Amino acid sequence: MIDPWRRIARSGRRILRRARAAAARRFRQSRTGTAGTAGTAGTAGTAGTVEQQQLLIAQSQKRSAIASAVATVAALAVSAYALLNQVEMNQDAADRQQRSYSSRVAVWFTPGTLHNSVLPEGLDVSVQNRSPAPLREVRIYAALEGRSPLAGVVMADVPPCTIEVHRVAPPDQDFFAHGTGTGRDPQLTLEFAVDGRRWRLRPDQLTVIERWTSASGPRLWQQRMRTADAADCGEAA
Numbered sequence: 001m002i003d004p005w006r007r008i009a010r011s012g013r014r015i016l017r018r019a020r021a022a023a024a025r026r027f028r029q030s031r032t033g034t035a036g037t038a039g040t041a042g043t044a045g046t047a048g049t050v051e052q053q054q055l056l057i058a059q060s061q062k063r064s065a066i067a068s069a070v071a072t073v074a075a076l077a078v079s080a081y082a083l084l085n086q087v088e089m090n091q092d093a094a095d096r097q098q099r100s101y102s103s104r105v106a107v108w109f110t111p112g113t114l115h116n117s118v119l120p121e122g123l124d125v126s127v128q129n130r131s132p133a134p135l136r137e138v139r140i141y142a143a144l145e146g147r148s149p150l151a152g153v154v155m156a157d158v159p160p161c162t163i164e165v166h167r168v169a170p171p172d173q174d175f176f177a178h179g180t181g182t183g184r185d186p187q188l189t190l191e192f193a194v195d196g197r198r199w200r201l202r203p204d205q206l207t208v209i210e211r212w213t214s215a216s217g218p219r220l221w222q223q224r225m226r227t228a229d230a231a232d233c234g235e236a237a
Contacts, residue, residue, distance in 0.1 A: 015072045022068065101131035102199045102206060104233075107190040112167050120221060122169030123176065127190060129158045130233045135192040141213055142186040142220065143177035144170055150189070151218040158192070161233035169221040189213070 106128040115121040123142070129135050135158040141150040151170065158164055170176055176186040190201045191212055200209045 011076065015075050022064075101133050101194045102192075102197070102201075102208075104130035105135065105190075105192065105194070105199070105201060105206075106130075107188065107201055108203055109168075109186070109188055112169070119167060119223070120169040122167055122221070123186065123188070124225070125166045125168050125188065126163060127158055127166065128163045128230055129160060130230045131194065132160045132234050133194050134159050135194055137191075137193045137198075137212075139191040139212065140166070140168055140220065140222065141189040141191070141217075142168065142170075144218060145175040145177050147174065147218060149214055149217040150187070151220045152213065152215060153220040153222045154215075155222060156224075161230045163228045163230050165225045165227075167221075167223050167225050171218050171221065174218065 107125065109123045109125045112122045112124040125140060127135075127138070138155040138158055139152055140155060141152040144151050151174075153168070155166065188203065191209070192199055192201070198209045198212065200207050200213075
């Protein structure tokens with residue numbers, strides 16, 4: 001795409017060339033008129049009238065030059081505004097296209113209090129994918145009480161048009177941050193790849209990222225509990 005400022009410069013140069021050409025034509029016309037008037041004035045002996053006409057011509061040319069300069073500046077300002085507005089519109093469209101799939105992903109959790117010998121107490125994390133593309137390299141992270149960095153687990157891909165519910169639990173002897181086992185504020189984070197980019201999703205924020213969160217923290221326990229179809233899904237959703 002052509003640089004907007006290069007377009008503005010080109011437009012300005014064209015306007016200046018036209019203004020200069022117009023000024024040159026007016027100057028040639030004024031000289032022709034002055035010569036004819038001077039001949040008549042010489043014959044009539046009215047040199048003072050010729051000087052007055054020359055002064056008027058010079059003042060007219062000065063006003064024309066000022067008007068051309070003002071018109072050039074105004075044209076450049078209008079061109080700059082139009083091009084910058086177009087650039088902003090293009091950027092907004094690109095951003096919407098970039099988020100066309102990732103914006104259809106959601107994550108939330110509820111306390112997972114129902115447990116037994118094979119299903120530990122923790123969080124029931126729902127991952128909803130309403131896009132027509134699978135979520136790749138899916139990861140869930142959460143904060144543990146008194147531990148750093150975030151604990152995490154890498155999950156299987158989430159198919160298109162699907163809602164999955166996963167039981168996620170802290171390691172033995174650990175608790176989710178600010179909780180007593182089920183957690184009230186675990187700083188739940190979902191990371192995944194779609195649209196050819198990596199994304200980080202929290203319940204209230206979606207951002208594109210360059211690299212995954214460090215996997216050096218404790219490992220969460222995770223098990224998929226159930227799967228359902230997601231409504232209002234697909235390209236036209």
